[in-house]
Amino acid sequence: MLDINCQYKSVEVSGKKEINMKFYKPKSLLELFETSEKIEGKKYFLAGGTDINVQIKNGMIKDEPIIFLNHLTELKNILQSDNHIIIGALTSFSEILESELLKNKLPFFQNSLKNFASPLIQTTATIGGNIANGSPTADIVPLLLILDAKLKLFSKSKLREVPISEFYLGYKKFILKRNEIIGAVLIPENAETGYETFYKKIGSRKALYIAKLAIAGLKKISNNKIEEIKLAVGSLNEYPRRLFKVEEYLKNKLVNEIDFADVEHFLQKEITPITDLRSDKEYRYRVCINLIRTFLNQ
Amino acid sequence: MKSIRKIDAIPKLNGSWKFLDDYSYEGMIHGQLLYSTCHHGFIRKVTFPEGYDLSEFTMVYAEDILGENIVPEPVCDQPYMADKEVFHFGQVIMGIAHPNRKLLREFISNTSIEYKELPAITDIKECLENEDNVFGRKLTIDHRTGKKPDPNWVHHHKIYYTPHQEQAYLEPQGMIAIWQPKDKIMFVRANCQCPFFVKEGVEAIMGNKIKEAVIETSEGIGGAFGGKEDFPSLLAGITSLLSYKSGKPVKIVLDRSDDIQITTKRHPARIEINSWTDPETKKIMKINIDYRLDTGAYQTLSPVVLARGVLHAISGYSIPSAFIRGRLFRSNTPSNGAFRGFGAPQGFAAMEAHIDKIAVDLKMNPYEFRKINIFKIGDEFPTTQPIIENNLSDCLERVIEKSDYLNKLKEFKEWNKSHKDKKGIGISIGYHGGGYTGNGEKILNSEVKVVIEKDAIVKIYVSNTDMGQGAHTTLAQMFFEAIDHPLEKCRVQLPNTSKTPNSGPTVASRTIYIIGNLLRKFALKIKDEFGFENLENFVTSNQNKFPHEFRMKFVQDPSVVFDDENYVGVAYKDYSWAACVTEIYFHADTYQIELTKSCSVMDIGKVVNQKIATGQAEGGILQGLAYGLCEFFYKPGYGRMHGFTDYALPTTMDIPEIDVEFIHTDSLIAKGLGEIPMDFPAPSIRNAFYNATGVFIDEYPLVPERILRNLNVNKHC
């Protein structure tokens, strides 16, 4: 190419960024809680930052303080203890996808997350962030729901465990107390053993998409009878939900005797699909029914 | 056919190639557009947020415009900035600049505008169904024989809709303007397709306050697809005004969500077809096409899109009696503009679907039916232009053979009997006339310049831009291959309106077809005049003759005579042709169409650079497929998409196996390639879905929600 120098002097300008936000980087978990307690009003934690940064850019978060978590390696591991697999809240999705332990113990769980975001986002996004961001579309939550996972919640002086099905109270509302964080996720090591499994995440394309709806299921059928069934859905309510009523109806039924009108009846009590920019209510509802039917007849 | 490497490949890989936002100038400040969020209304009051020092800002309104408040376009009806009344969402009201980009963004997002709202048309169907919205240019191609339809002929009446499409270039729109008061020159560094359009745009807004506008493109232009044909004129105008007023270099780079929402898109269309087919001969005997475009609030270049639209609307079929009418419809949305295909994809969307509908009703397979009706030597376009080659039919035959269409048709039918999911296969064909329509190239009068230096370095000067499509590499290659000169001795000047002659805009599939072929001829002419065998040796032994500058103009073939009033004659001298077969897998549970394979055969004449041509074809085919399948821009009641989270471009995972073959490559001329890959593939998906399920859908894109609605309707019938 020709070298044509424009007659005007080109310079590198280092843009003066005016940052009004406060950031904290505690050295340890203990310091984290101390820092957190000192901050009065609203504040956010930054784990992988893949949700938070978007919210900052969109102006949804203005000048609330941000506390970094991502360097606290004690919350970043996958291990087995007693009958549980424990996954630290700061574990990234790529660590989950690469874990040998999960490959052996919870392969369905691991495989189902392959469609999470993109390889780039997988390396930074954490599972704690996915749960605590509180989006109805969070990929990991329907899976954790059917695996009967529990969350370990940490605060300065207390450690408590709650089933993930009790964690959400409404849209972006949780039982988390002030100055409490998600420390780890506990999954029974045999949570998926002996079950037939099902997971579908539906979106506008095959990769890098937000779920229009997601459905996860486990079932045990013997002699055509449904002995056990666990179903959970995402993007169909204000937060991902277990379909306890549908499960109850299906339990102990013969597969060929299921009346889908009844399934729909119970389903309607448990999901509230909406029409938005991404999809339609009717579509979400109909696909949910279709997938449940396919799973049961599989 | 040599696949030489693109001249920008290495600097793009190592990051040294500069895109617009990589440029900075001393004292430069940042600009942003403040635009209307009201669809139609009077501007009552603009309120700025408190706590900012207003003296730090530079602001321009309509009343600051020094020349005329009208952007130069084929139809000059769009103002740079709204004065008292806004006519669409996204209409620019002010340009504002400040040294700090982040602060400026905050300031603008907290600025509020009060309107007195007036009635507005924002919905595509509301716009296109109502004849009261017709405005501007109307076109008719009247090729009726006067014969009444025979009562035995089978009548089909259908209405088809196509949506907006977003160009989705990698690099958003941007401009830098630098006012030089001493020389009274406005220098603009432009991210654009057409530097001379931008020059007109800047000179129009600045009036006689400047002597001249000089436009130079950035080194890299990160994609354009038509989106950087006319919007840059408006953007450069406002950026220049800000630079003039502030006395500082000003840079505006659009935020992605602004770019998606307010810049030009592909025109949504409503195409109504009435056709009459002879059930004995299976020939379509008569057709009536009503072609409507939603232009947005202003005509701008829509009449030109309309022209190409009606000229391609009949697809590749010879129909003895044809009547085609094209009209523009006004709405209160941003003006739609150029996008690869330029009106043609809409026409093919309708006609290629219509053909399958007739074929199925006549109990024929869509290939057999096409074969009977397709253009053959001796036939005519509706404009009376004679068909002089069977290349379209050759494309069809080759793709049918290569895709194993006839066997798969049977195989899928069998498979579908025993499966809930369905497999389908569909055909579509298309073509694209190269260069400006009708007398356009004559009027453009393009010129190129070449300088041969003492060291046999050859410098090529054209105003056509390389926006990633490889134009500069291919243009240089055409010149050098003609005289067998080494490529390393090649230089291509960065387009600059004071250095490169006006070789016309980089649009209309004309760059290689018009300018490339001109350069090839030019090279041969220079060789002839000097009488050399080897240029390097000749320059060495004739040093006194160099450096030497040559100029050459494009001369239109005298056979191209077109009546612009009545739409009769030769609309384009050369056409590129194509045919496509796509296979789909339909998921019954989720109503999703998965593309499994797409096979295309194209005739683009001589293929100059196999690798670049294949890349352009594959990319365009994917863009075309996505248009029919998943790209969804506007939802009634919810408005426009804001970004790539909502606007679903396909990812690599969604790409089926794409097979492209070029035929008739022994031709001497390289024909247009830019647009045709986008024109023809989309209808093959709809036809494959029709083949798979028997459900005929009259609207793009075939997103699962739409499929479910159509299946429900069909069930109730």
Ligand SMILES: Cc1cc2nc3c(=O)[nH]c(=O)nc-3n(C[C@H](O)[C@H](O)[C@H](O)COP(=O)(O)OP(=O)(O)OC[C@H]3O[C@@H](n4cnc5c(N)ncnc54)[C@H](O)[C@@H]3O)c2cc1C
């Ligand atoms: C391009 C892109 C694609 C995406 N695709 C998907 C997808 O396919 N599926 C999907 O589900 N999501 C997707 N996301 C959303 C996001 O990546 C996930 O929700 C991710 O898991 C968030 O984790 P994080 O560590 O980045 O959270 P952060 O952004 O750091 O935090 C999110 C929220 O959680 C809180 N938080 C974080 N950690 C804790 C903790 N330990 N205890 C208490 N509160 C905490 C923070 O205060 C914040 O409110 C995508 C995002 C992007 C940008």
